[in-house]
Amino acid sequence: MRGPRRMLARKMWNYAGLAVLVTLAGLAVAPLLHILYLVALKGGEAIARIGLRRFLTESPHPFDPSDPGGIGPALLGTLELAALTAAGATLIALPAAVLISELRGSRLSRATLLLALTLVEFPTILVGLTVYAVLVDHLVGRYNMLAGAAALAIVVLPYLVVQASEALRQVPEGVREAAYSMGAPRTTTVYALIAPAARRGILVGLLIGLARAAGETAPLLFTIGGAYEGYHLCLLREGGAVPLMIYQFIQMPYQAARELAWGAALVLMLIVVTVMVAARLIVREVRM
Amino acid sequence: MATYALEVRDLHVWLSGKEILRGVTVRFPEAAVTAVMGPSGTGKSTLLRAINRLLDLNPEARVEGDVRVYGRSVYEMEPYEVRRIVAMVFQEPNPFPHLSIYDNVAIGPRLHGLARTKRELDEIVRWALEKAMLWDEVKDRLDSSPMKLSGGQRQRLSLARALALKPRILLLDEPTANVDPVNAVKIEEAIRGLVREEGLTAVFVTHMPSQAVRVSEYIVFLYGGRVVEQGPSREVALNPRNPLTEKFFRGEL
Ligand SMILES: Nc1ncnc2c1ncn2[C@@H]1O[C@H](COP(=O)(O)OP(=O)(O)OP(=O)(O)O)[C@@H](O)[C@H]1O
Ligand SMILES: [Mg+2]
Numbered sequence: 001m002r003g004p005r006r007m008l009a010r011k012m013w014n015y016a017g018l019a020v021l022v023t024l025a026g027l028a029v030a031p032l033l034h035i036l037y038l039v040a041l042k043g044g045e046a047i048a049r050i051g052l053r054r055f056l057t058e059s060p061h062p063f064d065p066s067d068p069g070g071i072g073p074a075l076l077g078t079l080e081l082a083a084l085t086a087a088g089a090t091l092i093a094l095p096a097a098v099l100i101s102e103l104r105g106s107r108l109s110r111a112t113l114l115l116a117l118t119l120v121e122f123p124t125i126l127v128g129l130t131v132y133a134v135l136v137d138h139l140v141g142r143y144n145m146l147a148g149a150a151a152l153a154i155v156v157l158p159y160l161v162v163q164a165s166e167a168l169r170q171v172p173e174g175v176r177e178a179a180y181s182m183g184a185p186r187t188t189t190v191y192a193l194i195a196p197a198a199r200r201g202i203l204v205g206l207l208i209g210l211a212r213a214a215g216e217t218a219p220l221l222f223t224i225g226g227a228y229e230g231y232h233l234c235l236l237r238e239g240g241a242v243p244l245m246i247y248q249f250i251q252m253p254y255q256a257a258r259e260l261a262w263g264a265a266l267v268l269m270l271i272v273v274t275v276m277v278a279a280r281l282i283v284r285e286v287r288m
Numbered sequence: 289m290a291t292y293a294l295e296v297r298d299l300h301v302w303l304s305g306k307e308i309l310r311g312v313t314v315r316f317p318e319a320a321v322t323a324v325m326g327p328s329g330t331g332k333s334t335l336l337r338a339i340n341r342l343l344d345l346n347p348e349a350r351v352e353g354d355v356r357v358y359g360r361s362v363y364e365m366e367p368y369e370v371r372r373i374v375a376m377v378f379q380e381p382n383p384f385p386h387l388s389i390y391d392n393v394a395i396g397p398r399l400h401g402l403a404r405t406k407r408e409l410d411e412i413v414r415w416a417l418e419k420a421m422l423w424d425e426v427k428d429r430l431d432s433s434p435m436k437l438s439g440g441q442r443q444r445l446s447l448a449r450a451l452a453l454k455p456r457i458l459l460l461d462e463p464t465a466n467v468d469p470v471n472a473v474k475i476e477e478a479i480r481g482l483v484r485e486e487g488l489t490a491v492f493v494t495h496m497p498s499q500a501v502r503v504s505e506y507i508v509f510l511y512g513g514r515v516v517e518q519g520p521s522r523e524v525a526l527n528p529r530n531p532l533t534e535k536f537f538r539g540e541l
Contacts, residue, residue, distance in 0.1 A: 105347050174382035178446070180345060183372030183453055184399045192399065197386050 036269070043266025046259035055263055060228050062249060062257035069256075071264045073228050074240035077145065078214060078271075080233060081224075081241055084149035085213050086206060089156045094202070097164035098190050104169075113165065119158035127154045128219040136223060143225025145239040151219035156209040163209070167201025168194060204279045211275040215268060217243040242268045293318040293457055293489035294339065294374075299353035301331070301338050303346070308334045310513040311353070316457075316506075319487040321479060323500035323521065326510035327541045332493045333379070335510070336459045339491070340374045341367040357457065372400065375455035379462045381442035383434035383449065390430035392445055393417060396453040412452055419486070420448035421478045440471025447478060458482070458490045464499070476503045497537050501525050509533045511541075 047055045050068055058070035096112055103109040128151050135147035171194055179193035180186075195202070220226075225238030226248055232239070242264050249261040294316040301309040308331045316322045324332050334343070343349040344367050355362045362370045383392045393413045396402070403409035413430075417423040422444040426437070434445055443463060450458065460479065464472035480503065482488045494500050500507055500521060507524040509517040509532075517530045528534040535541050 172382070174378060174380045175384060177342060177345075177378060178382045178384065178449075180342060181340065181371050181376045181378075181450070182396050182399060183368050183370075183375075185366070185368050188399065189368075193384065193395070197384060199386065 039262070039265045039269050042262035043264075043269075046263035047266065049259070050263065056267070059230055060245075060249070060257075060260050062252055062254055062260060065255045067256075068259050071228075071242060071245060071260060071267065073231050074242050074245040074264065075267065076231055076233075077224070077240040078242045080145060080239070081149050081152055081220075082210050082214060084146070084235075085152040085156055086210055088149060088153035089160050089209065090206060092153075093157055093160040093164055094195065096161045097168055097202075098195065100161070100165035101168035102186075102190055102194070113162070116158040116161040116165075120162065122158070123218075124151075124155050124216055125218040125221070127151050128221055128223055131219070132222040140236055142236075143223060143227075143238045144236045145224055146235040148220050148224035148239070148241065149235075151223050152213045152216060155216055155219050156213050159212070160205050160209045163205025164198075164202045167198040167205065170201060171197045200282055204282050207275050207279040207282070211272045211279070214271055214275070215243050217247050220244045221247075242271075291318050292316060293358060294491070295354075295356040296335070296339065297354040297356070299335070299338060299355065300351070301334055301343065302350040303334065304348040308513055309338065312510070312513070312515055314508050314515050314518060316489055316491055318489050319483055320505040321483055321490040321492050321503055322506040322508060323504035324491060324493045324508050324510060325495060325497070325500055325536070327495070327536065330510050331513045332510055333461050336376065336461050336491065336493065340371050340376055340459060342371070342376070372453055373455055374457040374459060375450035375453050376459040377443070377447050377450050377461065377463045379465050381439055381446050381466065383437075383442050383445045385433070385435055387434070388431045389426050389434050389437070389445060392434055393448045393452045396449060400453070402452075402454060412454075413448075416448040416452040417445075419451050419478060419482055420444045421474045422448055438471075440467035440474070443467050443471065444475060444478070447475065451482070456489065458488055460490060460492045462493050462495070464494070472499075479503060497525060509536065511536075 046068075050070060055070040056075060057072040059073055060071060061067055061069040096116065100109050100113045100116075131147050131151040131154070135150055136143055140147065175197055176194060179189050179197070182189065182193065184192065220241050220243065224241060224244065226240055226244050227238035228240040228245060246261045246264050246268065249257040249264070252258070292315040296312055296314050299309050299312040300307065312335060324335065326332055337343045338351055339355050339362070341362055343351060351363075357370065357373055362374075384395065387395060390413055393416050394409055397409055397412050403412055414423060417426065422441060425441060426445075434442055437445060443466070447463070458479070464475050467475070476499065479490055479492065483490055492500075492503055494503075504521045507518065507521045508515055509524065509530070511532050517524060517528060517533045524533065525537060528537060532541065
């Protein structure tokens with residue numbers, strides 16, 4: 001008699017526990033789903049009214065409710081910043097990652113890793129502030145895209161260093177020994193054989209870092225100036241970027257500006273999600 | 289009298305403070321295969337890594353004594369120079385997974401500028417794959433990934449990659465330990481051919497007495513980080529002077 005009853009009680013407990021877990025998970029996920037829903041809805045509405053093509057290519061007219069225009073220059077700015085950030089961050093992160101992984105066990109390697117791990121958590125507003133002081137205030141004398149890219153690169157750098165050194169570390173010992181046994185000097189060996197063997201992992205780190213950078217606003221607040229009139233690729237002039245545009249336009253008391261902001265939010269979300277999914281797919285291929 | 293391609297003189301190696309090689313002195317005759325034998329953990333792989341200075345990569349390793357390649361001390365050369373003359377094949381097949389079959393073999397000549405034209409490079413690649421007895425099996429899929437090859441084919445690819453460096457000396461660390469018997473025979477034949485036709489000097493680590501007798505002219509028997517016995521293969525195998533060697537050949541060590 002006691003056996004089945006106990007089993008029933010245990011089953012009940014299991015279900016109760018499961019219910020609690022599902023509720024908690026729901027509570028955690030609900031805000032996220034709400035954000036996705038809201039951005040998709042409001043952004044979708046705005047873009048549908050303006051027309052996708054116009055929205056992606058026009059300059060904004062935040063004061064014209066009948067024709068809000070689009071986010072073209074800001075989008076170009078974001079792509080420009082992403083490209084510069086990727087180039088700058090990779091150029092510095094790769095040697096640092098190589099140092100961490102190939103001089104493993106040395107004090108220099110440990111110190112570099114520790115520094116990178118610490119900087120990952122560094123407040124991005126401080127990065128923006130510092131770059132402002134040096135590149136905007138001191139050197140160029142006006143807001144400029146180069147300063148924005150520098151700030152973003154500094155934000156992404158520690159993350160990329162950690163990811164890349166991890167990717168290098170995961171190159172199997174056998175492959176590493178084979179690389180060194182090819183009789184090339186150490187630096188050549190690392191850059192011609194070991195880093196390429198880890199290239200997917202490094203690329204994934206770069207993509208995730210860029211996805212993060214694409215949404216960063218704080219480093220851009222006082223670096224790029226937020227100019228959205230017309231296209232240009234000049235590095236030493238003011239420019240725009242999608243997240244900064246959202247931040248600035250959503251605060252304007254004009255219907256058209258808000259529509260632009262929501263539409264821009266949807267575009268930003270899609271960019272970030274696409275890059276993240278791409279990164280995941282690459283990771284999955286690595287595992288196989 | 290035989291001339292020697294490689295000489296190891298009173299070599300001591302410490303790994304993480306533990307003395308692994310305790311004064312190894314041995315000479316490797318040119319254009320011959322010398323089998324290095326001994327029980328597991330006795331320092332065979334460590335000896336090979338000391339010869340081509342791969343031990344330099346291990347910050348926990350300390351080396352005393354000398355290794356001479358054609359009379360030149362490897363410790364007075366750049367490590368990478370040594371590794372070009374003294375190529376290595378490892379126990380685990382380890383082709384570069386991100387390169388095609390062709391590029392795995394071509395990478396050495398490319399790094400060292402051994403070919404001036406694409407045709408010369410093609411020729412080296414073909415030569416190396418033929419010498420490794422792999423050409424016929426891969427000639428139609430040189431652009432595919434080495435990871436699609438069988439273990440034995442991968443090991444022969446590793447051999448071809450080493451040969452493409454045009455080395456004078458080959459270090460082989462139990463190259464057949466992880467491959468099936470058919471592939472093992474092919475690898476043994478390839479090594480014999482290279483020694484006979486190209487005059488290469490091979491150091492062949494194995495713990496199988498039968499293989500040592502098949503493949504080598506000389507045997508060096510290592511025990512506890514020391515050379516216990518060395519000499520012509522048949523002599524060592526049939527009439528071991530040291531009781532330890534005899535025990536090992538009877539399979540009791
Ligand atoms: N990094 C290291 N630090 C400390 N000891 C090590 C290290 N690498 C290897 N050893 C030790 O050195 C000894 C010799 O190793 P080695 O790999 O040279 O032996 P081996 O003769 O090749 O053995 P096997 O037949 O199993 O391949 C072993 O006892 C091993 O445990
Ligand atoms: Mg070994």
